[in-house]
Amino acid sequence: MSTTTHQQLIEKLNARKAVVAIVGMGYVGLPLMLRFSEVGYKVIGIDIDPAKVERLNRGESYIAHIKAKDIASARKAGFTATTDFKSAHDADAIIICVPTPLTRYREPDLGFVINTTEALLPHLRAGQVVSLESTTYPGTTDEELKPRIESTGLKVGEGIFLVFSPEREDPGSATHVTKTIPKVCGGITTRCLEVGKALYGQVVDQLVLVSSTRTAEMTKLLENIHRAVNIGLVNEMKIVADRMGIDIHEVIRAAATKPFGFVPYYPGPGLGGHCIPIDPFYLTWKARAYGINTRFIELAGEVNAAMPEWVIGKVIDALNERGKALRGSRILILGIAYKKNVDDMRESPAVAIMELVRAKGGELAYADPHVPVFPRMREHSFDLKSIALSPESLSSFDCAVLATNHDAFDYAMIKQHAKLIVDTRGVYLESAPNIIKA
C-alpha cells in the first residue's frame, strides 16, 4: 500500500497532474504559485486574509513587483484562492509559506506555522506530500510538524510525506527568479525526499537534495546568518573608516577587485526585511538548548541594530556644523522601503531612523516612489504621504537622509538642490560640501 501511494504520488507530480495547495499567499507563496501554475499544475492558494484572497481571485496583485497580468494568467490556468482549509483535501501537495517572526523577546514565534499545521490536520489524507518552506530552526519539521501530522493516524514516510524546502526568493530581482534559483530540499525519510524531488523537480532548474530536514533548515539559516554577520562586519569597518577619514565604499570597491577570497558586502543604515534581521535569532534560540551561545550572531545583531542611531548621530553633527539643532529641523527621508526598488517595509531601518528623528523633535517628511502612503505597521505609525521631489521641495529641507537607494530617484537633482544629504548607501562617489557619508 505505502509503496503504491509513494509511487503514484511521484508519477502524478512528474506528470504535472497533481493539485498543489500553497498556504500563505505572501512574498514567498505568490511567486511559487505562479511558477507551479506556469508549468501546468492546478494550484489552490490558501490564506487567512480574505482581502488578499478576493484580490487574487479578481486577478489582481497586491505586491508591487508581482504583476497583475501574471496572476490573471494563473487564474485562467485554473488557480483559485480561498480562506477555506477544506480545499487542502483536494491537493496532492501542500506547501506551507507562512510567516516565522520573532516575539517581542526576540524568540522564534512558530504560531503561524503551528496554526497552519493544525488547521490542515482534519483535511490531510494518504497520498499527500507536505512541504514547509518558512525559514525556521533545525528540528521544526520533525519536532513540530511530524508528530502533529502523525496524530491523525497517517504515518510520515508511508501514507503521507513530509519535506522541508527553504525559500530563496529575491524580491524585486530580475536576474534570480523561482525557476533559476537552485532549491534545497530535505525529507524526513528517503521516500519523503523522493516525493520532494518529484514535487520541485518540475518547477526549478536545479534541485539540491540534502540528507535531512534539519540539514535543509540549517542551510537556510547559514545563508542568512552569513549575510547578517558580514553586513555587521562592514558596518563596523565603516565606523572605523569614518573615524579615520577613509571612505568605506571606496575601500570595498577596491577590495572587490581581488579575484579570489573576497566577497563584497555593503554597509547601510541597518538591517531590514523579513529575513536577515530575524532568522539568525531562530538559531540562537535553538542553540541555547544545546548549551551553545551564538556569539557571532549576537555581535552582528548588536552592530547592525546600532546603525540607525549612528546615522542620526551623523545627522545631528552635520546640522550642528551648520548651526542647527535636529529639534525643529525639517528632515526628509529618501526611501523608506527596506531595500532598493521594492515596496516592502518590514523591519525597514528607515523607519527606525524616522522614529529617532521624531523622538528628537525633528519635523519629518519622506519620499519613496514605491511607498506612496506610510503603511499600517504593527509597531509604527506615521500619518505621512510620500512627497514629490522637485528642486523647490528638496531645498525646503534642512537635511535629506538617503536611507534607501531606489533607482527611481534623480540623484543628480537631489545633489544639486538638497541643502544637506546624509548618504547611508554610498550613492555619491565624489565628496561634495552638502554630502555627508554615513
Ligand SMILES: NC(=O)c1ccc[n+]([C@@H]2O[C@H](COP(=O)([O-])OP(=O)(O)OC[C@H]3O[C@@H](n4cnc5c(N)ncnc54)[C@H](O)[C@@H]3O)[C@@H](O)[C@H]2O)c1
Ligand atoms: N520575503 C522573502 O523574501 C522571504 C525569502 C525567503 C524566505 N522567507 C520566509 O518565508 C516565510 C513566509 O514569508 P513571506 O515573506 O512570504 O510572508 P508574508 O507575510 O508575505 O506572507 C505570509 C502569508 O501567510 C498568510 N498567513 C498567515 N497565517 C496564516 C495561516 N495560519 N494560514 C494561512 N495563511 C496564513 C498571511 O496572510 C500572508 O499572506 C517566512 O518564514 C519567511 O522567513 C521569506
